[in-house]
Amino acid sequence: MSISSPSTGPRALTPRERETLTALLERGSDNDRDFPATAADRARWLAQVPQTLAGRSCGCGSCPSIELTDAEGYTPATGDRRVVLNAEAPGALLMLFIDEDRLSYMELAPLKDDSIATFPASTDIQPV
Template sequence: MARSLTESEQQLISAMITSAKAADPSRFEAQEVWYQWRQELLGTLDRITVGASCECNKCPSVQLLLDGRVVPAGATQVILQAFISEGIVMLFIDDDVPSYLEIAPNPDVELDLPTQDALIF
């Protein structure tokens, strides 16, 4: 069942969109194009809700829905990534729509949703 983003999730996703590095930085060559793309992503946040949670029971990773619908795997995917002391945070973007927020802990670590201040870019 879908639910709204919590304020913490929204802040974390916003910080990831704004500042996280892309796993494939050659996606856009010009800084202006990256900036515009990030601004368009920020514009989708009010349409994003949360779907299924990760089943590992060790992380707060969640599926992101657009207008209450699952975002299908895209022809183009960008992964924005940042680090936290306990692991890595990745925001998957499929065809220019956020689709999954992955908070991957280091081995043998269980963690809660990190704050945006915990992100290392």
Template sequence: MDLLLGKDFPGAAELRIQAHTARVTGRCACGCPTIDLAVDETAPVAGIEDRVAVEVDVADGGLIVFADEGRLSGLEYWSVGDETPAEFPPPEDIRVVTAPREGPGVLPPSES
């Protein structure tokens, strides 16, 4: 989460604070590592309107950080391969390849 929330965007500071209190409340039934999150209700609420707080591409898929009503609510890992990944990619494999769309909370395209 530190890596995914590391860029500055409206609401990022509040989401970073929330991330330190986040706990897993559920998992995807398909066997992928996607998780549901809950955060401390006393943590500040992020002023973001979109449910997708951050979306990045990684090799063979992507990661999406969800926030409902300004609170972290999930982390999804999707893949395009034939096999469903059982765990999140290691931080060193997470790179911004493209930004699927622009807007608050979406990381800009990589400049490399």
């Protein structure tokens, strides 16, 4: 996950970004065998979605990955407790990073050298 130049400030999530974020929270696979995400965890994270904004975007030029932030532009740093929810969509892997119990980064990684400009529709998102 590489972050490029600073943005002018947080912006509202697009409808597609919000849809993808919600789908990852509802259906993303959690591969942490020691501390798996519970239904209560997912409900708590889903409650954050209405206040979540888009921060800086990835500077790679081939994906729509974004930091997730609050109105003040705060994105939690990698902490002691990081959860990663994984999913896949046609031609891409999706990852949602949750640091210190806060949504922090939504990543789309193209599987080929292709560029993917937008997040997939929620109907195209499947658990890994």
